Amino acid sequence: MTRTLALLLLGASLPLASCGLRPLYGAGASSATAQSLGMIEVTPIDERSGWLLRNALVDRLAVAGGADSPRYRLDVLIDDDITKFGLRGDAGATRERRTLRARYQLIDLATGETLVDATAGSDAGIDITSSPYATVAAEQSAVERLSMEVADDIVARLALYFDRTARR
Structure with missing residues (x-):
């Protein structure tokens, strides 16, 4: 039974070997992708949500030890919006949708060329x-x-680019 199962798993994995998939960070922090991400400097972003986004970006980009001598600059503009909907009989809202959108540009500091110009976003x-306290805490x-x-x-998109x- 165990041998048959092993042969089935081996047979099923053969097509995957030729599919061309390979890990993005195959060599870990020493990979070219991780090294490039570590050379990005993130400029300050306005508002509290921008501060939170910048901190999250800095944490994720520091996989290779941080940008002591950055080669790239990441400029980010955000749009943080709250929309009320689901009205009650007294015209009060019952739900909100918070949307955070970011337009970001990766700039090569040596040439000034914009390498990536894209947007990312999410909502909740x-x-x-x-x-009111509970609503503010939820926001x-x-x-x-x-x-x-x-x-x-x-x-993730910058890693794919690199x-x-x-x-x-």
Whole structure:
């Protein structure tokens, strides 16, 4: 039974060997992609949500020891919006949607060329309760989660860019 299972797993894995998939960070922190991410300096971003996003980006980009002598600069502009909906009979809202969008540009400091110009974003639904404190706390928790999600998206896209340029 065990031998048959092992043969089945081996047979099923053969097509995967030729599919061309390979790990993005194959060599860990010493990979070209991780080294390139470590050379990015993130400029300050306005507002509290921008501060949260910048901190999340700096944390994720420091995989190779940080940008002591940066080669790239990441400029980010954000749009943080709260929209109320789900109206009650007294015209009060019952739900909110918090949306965090970021337009980011990766700039080569040596040439001034814009290498990547893209957007990333995420949104979250928030229940409005009878307690204003609870609603404000939910809004703050939402923006903290959204900044992490947007930072993950930005770093993943930058990693793909560096991986593709390294293969050329």
